[in-house]
Amino acid sequence: MNSSQMMALMPILMLSLTAVVLMIQASIKRDQNVAWWITAAGFLLTIWGAGYARDFTQSVTILLDVDDWGLFFSTLIVFASLVSLILSRESFSREGERKEEYYLLLVLSVLGAVILIQSSHMASLLLGMELMGVALYAMIAFPEKGELPLEAAIKYLVLSACASAMLLFGFALVYAATGDLTYAGIGAEVDVAYGREPLVLVAGSAMILAGLGFKLSVVPFHMWTPDVYQGAPTPVTAFLATVSKGAVFVALSRFYLEAELYQYDTLIAALSVVAVTSMLAGNWLALRQNNIKRLLAYSSIAHFGYLLVALIAISIAQSIAQAQLISDAVTFYLTAYILTTLAAFAVVAQLSGEDDGKSMIGAYDGLFWRHPVQALGLTVALLSFAGIPLTAGFIGKFYLINVAIESQLWFLLVALVLGSAIGIYYYLRFIFAMSKTSATIVKTQPKAAFSGQDVVSIVLLTLVLALGSWPQPFIEFAGRL
Amino acid sequence: MLMVNLILILLVGGVLAMLSERLGETMPRKVALAVVLVDIVYLLSQLSAMPQLTQLQAPVPDDPSTWLMHFKAQWIPAFGINIEFALDGISLLMVMLTLVLGAIAVSSSWTDVTTKQGFFEANLLWTLAGVLGVFMALDLFLFFLFWEVMLIPMYFMIAIWGHENRGYAAMKFFIFTQASGLLMLVATLALVAVNQNATGVWSFSYFDLLHTSMSGQTAHWLMLGFFVAFVVKLPGFPFHTWLPDAHTQAPTAGSVILAGILLKTGAYGLIRFAVPLFPQAALDFSFVAMLLGVAGVVYGAVLAFAQTDFKRLVAYSSVSHMGFVLLGVYAWNELALQGAVMQMVAHGFSTAALFMIAGSLQERLHTRDMREMGGLWQQMPRMGAVAMFFVVASLGLPGLGNFVAEFLVLLGLFQANPWMTAVAALGLITGAIYSLILMQRSFQGEPNARYDSHRLVDFAGREMFTMTVMMVALVALGLYPQPVLDMAQPVLQSLLELTSAGVTP
Numbered sequence: 001m002n003s004s005q006m007m008a009l010m011p012i013l014m015l016s017l018t019a020v021v022l023m024i025q026a027s028i029k030r031d032q033n034v035a036w037w038i039t040a041a042g043f044l045l046t047i048w049g050a051g052y053a054r055d056f057t058q059s060v061t062i063l064l065d066v067d068d069w070g071l072f073f074s075t076l077i078v079f080a081s082l083v084s085l086i087l088s089r090e091s092f093s094r095e096g097e098r099k100e101e102y103y104l105l106l107v108l109s110v111l112g113a114v115i116l117i118q119s120s121h122m123a124s125l126l127l128g129m130e131l132m133g134v135a136l137y138a139m140i141a142f143p144e145k146g147e148l149p150l151e152a153a154i155k156y157l158v159l160s161a162c163a164s165a166m167l168l169f170g171f172a173l174v175y176a177a178t179g180d181l182t183y184a185g186i187g188a189e190v191d192v193a194y195g196r197e198p199l200v201l202v203a204g205s206a207m208i209l210a211g212l213g214f215k216l217s218v219v220p221f222h223m224w225t226p227d228v229y230q231g232a233p234t235p236v237t238a239f240l241a242t243v244s245k246g247a248v249f250v251a252l253s254r255f256y257l258e259a260e261l262y263q264y265d266t267l268i269a270a271l272s273v274v275a276v277t278s279m280l281a282g283n284w285l286a287l288r289q290n291n292i293k294r295l296l297a298y299s300s301i302a303h304f305g306y307l308l309v310a311l312i313a314i315s316i317a318q319s320i321a322q323a324q325l326i327s328d329a330v331t332f333y334l335t336a337y338i339l340t341t342l343a344a345f346a347v348v349a350q351l352s353g354e355d356d357g358k359s360m361i362g363a364y365d366g367l368f369w370r371h372p373v374q375a376l377g378l379t380v381a382l383l384s385f386a387g388i389p390l391t392a393g394f395i396g397k398f399y400l401i402n403v404a405i406e407s408q409l410w411f412l413l414v415a416l417v418l419g420s421a422i423g424i425y426y427y428l429r430f431i432f433a434m435s436k437t438s439a440t441i442v443k444t445q446p447k448a449a450f451s452g453q454d455v456v457s458i459v460l461l462t463l464v465l466a467l468g469s470w471p472q473p474f475i476e477f478a479g480r481l
Numbered sequence: 482m483l484m485v486n487l488i489l490i491l492l493v494g495g496v497l498a499m500l501s502e503r504l505g506e507t508m509p510r511k512v513a514l515a516v517v518l519v520d521i522v523y524l525l526s527q528l529s530a531m532p533q534l535t536q537l538q539a540p541v542p543d544d545p546s547t548w549l550m551h552f553k554a555q556w557i558p559a560f561g562i563n564i565e566f567a568l569d570g571i572s573l574l575m576v577m578l579t580l581v582l583g584a585i586a587v588s589s590s591w592t593d594v595t596t597k598q599g600f601f602e603a604n605l606l607w608t609l610a611g612v613l614g615v616f617m618a619l620d621l622f623l624f625f626l627f628w629e630v631m632l633i634p635m636y637f638m639i640a641i642w643g644h645e646n647r648g649y650a651a652m653k654f655f656i657f658t659q660a661s662g663l664l665m666l667v668a669t670l671a672l673v674a675v676n677q678n679a680t681g682v683w684s685f686s687y688f689d690l691l692h693t694s695m696s697g698q699t700a701h702w703l704m705l706g707f708f709v710a711f712v713v714k715l716p717g718f719p720f721h722t723w724l725p726d727a728h729t730q731a732p733t734a735g736s737v738i739l740a741g742i743l744l745k746t747g748a749y750g751l752i753r754f755a756v757p758l759f760p761q762a763a764l765d766f767s768f769v770a771m772l773l774g775v776a777g778v779v780y781g782a783v784l785a786f787a788q789t790d791f792k793r794l795v796a797y798s799s800v801s802h803m804g805f806v807l808l809g810v811y812a813w814n815e816l817a818l819q820g821a822v823m824q825m826v827a828h829g830f831s832t833a834a835l836f837m838i839a840g841s842l843q844e845r846l847h848t849r850d851m852r853e854m855g856g857l858w859q860q861m862p863r864m865g866a867v868a869m870f871f872v873v874a875s876l877g878l879p880g881l882g883n884f885v886a887e888f889l890v891l892l893g894l895f896q897a898n899p900w901m902t903a904v905a906a907l908g909l910i911t912g913a914i915y916s917l918i919l920m921q922r923s924f925q926g927e928p929n930a931r932y933d934s935h936r937l938v939d940f941a942g943r944e945m946f947t948m949t950v951m952m953v954a955l956v957a958l959g960l961y962p963q964p965v966l967d968m969a970q971p972v973l974q975s976l977l978e979l980t981s982a983g984v985t986p
Contacts, residue, residue, distance in 0.1 A: 437597065472557045
């Protein structure tokens with residue numbers, strides 16, 4: 001490995017460095033405040049590192065492939081972790097216990113996510129996913145009090161283990177058919193191998209997709225989502241919803257493209273079924289949710305259903321222009337989803353904290369009059385999820401509909417439109433609750449003072465609106481990735 | 482820049498109105514009124530400086546330079562999306578109607594809204610801004626944006642300041658329009674994709690998309706996407722069910738805006754987009770559309786007759802009247818189109834006034850149930866007389882605007898389909914029935930004993946003034962409709978030429 005390759009690994013190195021510093025700090029003097037600042041500084045350094053590495057994009061060994069696309073998502077994911085870190089400061093310092101381990105786990109989990117994003121080999125895929133996942137189990141169960149976090153962690157642990165087993169079995173089958181573990185190698189062998197052992201290859205890649213699909217919580221691998229979202233501490237839920245899901249989706253698209261999985265009709269058919277059921281079931285199940293964390297869980301199922309449409313479209317892309325449109329669509333939608341989710345959870349974290357009762361819809365009654373900044377933040381986030389113009393979510397949906405039309409995926413398009421139409425209802429329910437003016441709500445609860453977390457909300461809100469109302473700079477940027 | 486400024490004044494004015502609440506409880510409505518008046522004065526001052534207004538030329542639909550005004554600025558060049566506004570006679574009519582009714586709506590909220598006045602007036606102004614955008618945007622992406630965005634302040638107006646069942650009504654209103662809007666978005670994108678495949682260029686501009694050639698079947702489906710979105714908003718049978726709920730539950734100013742202006746965006750969309758973009762498909766579909774129109778006319782009238790709720794009755798009468806607009810548009814000849822445009826203006830005034838009367842009654846009696854009214858004329862003669870005027874206007878009394886409109890529609894429709902005309906003419910009779918029932922149950926007959934004990938306050942200066950404005954407008958439209966017809970005529974004529982070129986007989 002030469003120095004230029006080391007430079008390309010800058011984000012990974014920075015995160016590892018942060019983890020080491022955190023451990024040393026803990027051995028000298030345990031202080032959660034210092035640990036927090038070290039982590040924050042580490043994340044900022046990583047963001048800088050990702051920018052720095054852009055001049056050195058290349059394959060680093062056969063395990064990692066550092067490219068602009070991966071670096072962009074690494075940056076985005078570290079940014080999401082930073083937001084989650086800021087949110088957790090408030091809720092953890094409230095409990096007044098020593099929580100330095102939490103920051104270490106957070107850094108390790110992000111490290112896993114960044115490796116996952118840049119993986120080009122099944123070994124690094126698995127390594128990244130496990131590093132991210134194992135740290136996450138502990139983060140979910142971190143508040144020792146209460147049954148919900150524990151239940152959530154165990155549910156996630158057991159089902160994750162099954163998913164990893166599936167993934168490994170899939171790897172084995174694909175390796176048996178192609179004799180290669182790198183994505184590109186599999187892609188090169190696919191034609192020959194498909195002629196020889198189609199069943200093994202399709203079964204293998206289907207199991208890999210199932211393993212990744214579990215982490216993305218698409219139907220039918222979605223059962224754990226609402227419970228884990230609800231049980232985990234809110235900053236961790238935000239982390240799970242953005243960093244974990246985002247990284248897995250990037251890894252999935254990379255694997256799917258480079259290993260040329262889109263060539264198998266059976267897989268495409270299966271993916272289509274998964275996409276349609278995710279879009280419809282996710283939205284349908286969210287309809288009656290009164291707990292905002294559960295609601296966001298179901299809505300995330302639907303959103304990954306929408307995203308799958310883009311992956312399916314690749315299988316029928318005929319020109320480079322079309323393929324470019326599709327990859328832009330994925331970049332934009334995923335970015336919009338991550339920012340919007342962060343904006344939503346920033347509000348939920350501040351209002352609900354770790355009290356499950358405060359996640360219910362009743363706790364949001366009249367929020368506009370009590371806490372306008374937070375109410376505005378959540379409203380914009382929900383409108384963005386619903387795909388109302390001037391928000392990032394709308395441009396994302398605009399892209400996906402465009403992709404579906406260009407690829408003539410009418411069936412998926414119908415599901416997308418239907419799902420979006422259903423979705424409006426449950427997003428609006430919360431907006432309606434927030435706008436209630438009944439005298440008891442408005443008078444009994446005092447207006448909240450402006451706090452530091454409002455700044456986070458305002459920043460995210462601005463990003464979501466800016467991306468939605470003036471998307472041109474970002475579109476150009478995404479086009480160059 | 483005029484068109485952009487018109488919208489910006491309202492947007493900024495909304496923020497000002499919201500902030501002005503800190504200066505005093507009653508400040509927001511004064512600021513809001515001032516903002517709308519400034520907008521009107523600004524528009525008029527700019528128009529008077531335009532020489533071409535005195536002798537309107539027929540604008541060539543696909544050449545923006547022949548329009549009254551045109552504004553274009555880049556927005557998202559990656560998809561060929563521009564901020565493109567243009568104004569012709571019809572949009573100018575609609576813009577003026579919007580601003581006048583906007584001022585009237587502010588006036589109707591004067592005493593009606595008591596909580597969070599600043600936010601209320603802000604929402605009202607933002608809705609107006611969205612509607613102006615719809616009437617002027619000629620980039621399909623921008624049009625869609627205004628189409629959707631104007632819903633949000635309207636949603637808040639119903640959801641926060643509405644009556645007892647506001648949550649349900651606001652939700653239904655939003656879902657109906659949003660879901661149908663999604664269909665329009667899909668149709669728009671598909672149209673753009675067809676155009677892009679043919680020309681290799683992304684463009685959302687109306688002027689570029691007018692001559693997109695596509696197969697008959699594609700055109701049919703895309704036309705349906707637009708049609709459904711516009712007919713839901715209109716509302717046409719069978720997509721009208723959101724309307725009675727939304728109108729009934731909305732606060733008075735909300736009902737005025739909904740009935741007076743928002744419904745017209747649907748009609749405007751049909752005339753501007755649904756037919757000219759897909760002339761052949763629209764022609765093939767016209768029979769079904771007219772059938773829906775006739776059904777709306779008759780069904781709306783029958784349902785209106787059966788209502789006991791004052792506002793609900795007026796709401797259903799809107800369904801009936803908007804049926805005439807649908808008929809006029811799909812008869813697609815000059816007379817019928819003139820009638821449709823006329824109906825948009827006249828119905829805007831007459832229904833807005835009736836909703837204001839309903840609002841005033843509710844404010845005084847705390848009910849909208851006509852079974853608890855009766856004989857109100859004795860206590861409130863001025864309100865009774867005003868109500869009588871607008872009721873007869875609404876039933877189509879000759880000499881008032883609504884009569885001209887419906888008569889023109891029927892005249893034009895007769896050339897297209899005599900049988901349909903015969904059935905639609907029933908709407909005039911049923912209209913008379915439900916209108917007079919409304920008058921009899923509320924203002925005439927035995928006075929309800931409940932209101933003997935306390936005096937009901939009659940219309941005062943402010944209310945009489947707004948009502949007079951609308952009465953004058955309706956009388957003027959009825960006796961001398963020529964200015965309005967002149968303004969719309971060149972546009973309609975060029976639209977007719979455009980579509981006849983795109984249709985194989």
